Amino acid sequence: MSKKNKNVKKRVTFSDDTTISSHPTHKKKDSNYDRPPVYVRKTLTTVPFHLLGLLYYYVKISNNYETLMLLLTLIPMQIAYLVFQFNRSTIYGNKRLKVNIPLLFITAGGSVLLSVPAMIIIILFGAPFVEHLFQTWLLALHASFLAYPALYSVFNCDFKVGLWKKYFIAIMIGGWLSCVVIPLDWDRDWQVWPIPVVIGTYLGAFVGYSVAAYI
């Protein structure tokens, strides 16, 4: 019986659900109660510089805006970013957690699955429904993999922490804002669907990952 109790105490819950975190017994023992159970440190480490590099590749180096190629480069870089930067800046309870390797792959699968609802949302927000479906899906995949570190953390917290919403919203706002250039009559080759929105989601993600810890 006592052993069992010990086990319970050792278990760390990261939920910011008030019913759990404000549990009276918990309250006494948690010396850092004023801090949320899970948070991201305010540090330069979280700034995803690789996204800027990828954008530079996409806009300047790749000819004809190879969206698929960009996606294939994005995936390993996001994983690396998660392992070396984002996860190290995330504090669970009082400590950093080691990277959960199987979860990395599960999250990658989750991102692919997430692209389906993302695609539905993108279409609801006005993307063409019959034409360019593949392009729209690529965009959805980009958005999902930009959210990959946040999604990993969501899984890592068993869906109990609301902190990660910001990251998803930042990516969405980036994409939403970037639509504004599409109707302009500048006749540039980057005004083609979905290039501006891809760039917008990247910028949204860049800003989101950089500043979300502060807000």
Added chain:
Amino acid sequence: MLKKLLVLLILQVGGVFIFLSGFFPQKNVLAGNAAYEINTKLQENATPPFKKLVFVVIDALRSDFIFDEANSGFSFVHSKLNTGEAWGFTAYSNPPTVTLPRLKGITTGSTPNFLDAILNVAEDDSSSNIKDQDSWPMQFHNHGYKMRFFGDDTWLKLLPPTIFDEYEGTNSFFVSDFQQVDLNVTRHIPHQLKTKNEWDVLILHYLGLDHIGHKGGASSIFMPDKHKEMDGVIETLYKDMDKDTLMVVMGDHGMNDVGNHGGSSAGETSAGLVFLSKKLSKFAKPSLQKDTKLPMSLDDPSTYKYLTIIQQMDLVPTIAALFNVPVPRNSAGVLIPEFIQLLNTKVGDTKLLENYKQLLEVAKMQDIEGFLDEDRISKKVDQSKIIQTMKQIQQTIIRNATDYNYDNIFIGYGVLVLATIGSVVFGISVMGISVPLSITLGIAALIGFSCFGSSFVEEEHQLWWWIITISISSSYIISLISGRGQFWPHFIVFFGVRLIRGWNNTGQQTVYNYVISQQLQQEPAILWALNIWTVFVVCIRDFKGNPVSFISSFTLGMMVMTYKMSWAIVNKEGMPEYLLDITRKYCVIYTGFNDESVFDQALIPMATLFFRCFASITVIKFIATALKMQKSNTLMNDMTKYITLLLIFLSPSANIPQYLVFELMRYAITPIMKKQYSTSVYAVSLVSLVLQNFTFFQFGGTNSIATIDLANAYHGVSENYNIYLIGVMMAVANFAPAIYWAMFPWAIIYNRCDKKGTTFGKNKLPILIFSCVVGCCLLAACVALRYHLFIWSVFSPKLCYYAGWAIFMNVIMGYLVEGPLLMFN
């Protein structure tokens, strides 16, 4: 509160109209007819290369219709182009690309006035005629050419009919007819060919091709047959011509892919132009035609630049030179260089100099200086150099086509600014510095600033879509935060607006193939099932305990359905078999006819009956409410239903199911407004404002005059129509979805409300502020960009839409209709 609102509204509308009177002035023209000025004797005695002219205008004949390999069915014209008996050009027609201003351009050679495009619709107006302006038909008449005219009666409104020995006009307004309107022209040809010694000029104007475009777009299934028919007409005429006859086949303007015109896109401004004569084969073909075999194909078909490009007005001095009459005084045309070889050297040089001098006079009238006077040009004429200079003068003239009345512009703008400041201050005092006021100002600022960019004006629907997506998402997030979490209502609304967004092509830049309205037109069974459901859902709206409303709305609903079905059958839209039978039986009972024309015959009486029923039900409802025979508060609810049925009556059949989506959205928004925003009048008013604008665009409306829906302005009117009735119907038909959403607040805010006046004022305030702020920005944009390339094709139409919206939606619908309804309610 109401008094202040009224004063501000009057100030706003007054300011806008003073501004308009200064911004669209009547153009300066040189009065009187031209006479020769240089080498008068030589010119008078010269023998013209041609003696007879056959002038065939095919309305909306875009350049590719006559030259392109894939699109053109004019095989006879192609063969003549290849032998050199015909010379082809692509003629740039200056916007506004609608018939009346273009005909002015073709006959007088002047640049069109923007007002002409508007007057093209209000045909009865007499201020648009050019009886006092010099034109080549007038010159021909004065020089003793005998002329005959058959075709579009716009010609007879522009020119005094007395200059023609024989004429018959056809009416261009029954857009749905594309057979009879042309047969009415063609049937004159055999007789004219028999009596060809009695005339020198024969003008024909065919409208069918334009009607096909309006109805089914540039690639309509009726197009190839129409091309062959027109080609046949040209062949008949040409075979009977001698070598002293010149035939001109031309389009007055082009069309875009949807079949509309009025704007300045490449398709609309590129009209075809072909000169045919047996004599032409003796001379050198235009250089671009030399090595080209017709029909041809372009590397980039979207440019529509086939063969040599000329200005359409260049036709005027060319015809004048070829038939030896003076160039009309206001012409800005330049003699087409290829035709100078037809004149002998001395006459050719003189004609060119004469043209130069005449152009300079037009330029001087517009205070354009800096070009050499004609007598300073050396006696030895260097043709290519002169032509180059003339082209420069022409460009300057086109650019400076109008004079503005700056006094009116600034007075009008001042009054509007006053109204705007007043309304914002009033808004702050009533609403306080609050969320609704900041949202109103935010939306107004966004739309206002967008007025300075031509693409944003063209694609305004995107901005409204943008506003809608952010509003619904943030409203949902607010509901999440406040813990109500109304997912389904928000989702239904979002899904509804997304459906509507995919319903029609709108904006002026892109055309999608997979819009819902087109898919539905190919599946008439689904379309008409949806249409019937729509009418049913509208009729059944809160009928409980109100049998009178139930019966009257179903009576109206049945009439709407039968009429729309007959209308669709007459217009050869698809129709499921079983409905075809029902409609036929109904029409047979109705008219007593029993043959093919029964649908045609039934249309006008059916529409008249509907309007009468609508009017009498409205009157009875008012009387019943006034005498307290009806439960109070039912007047506005019932009238909303009747008016919705009227809107359905005036909508194209493929758009009717949109009202079903509207109804669905209404059912979803109402609880959101009640629970989440506790029926705040401002919130309801803002939702209504955004949806009015959004649905206006998604119904197919744009900021271009090309998309004004004319087909639905002529229900139930016969030949002798009343112009005001048509005007009202046109406004209702074009603003139909906006009217629906303007009625949306009624059921929510006026039900069981005590302070009618205050609620009414609160409902109108955000709309007034929005309208004033956008007006300030738009008017400033029009003045600042008055020399912009797109001022006539983008900014001026937007200005007209803005004025139309202010008058019809804000004043007539918002005050004159809503006011009395609320008073009696």
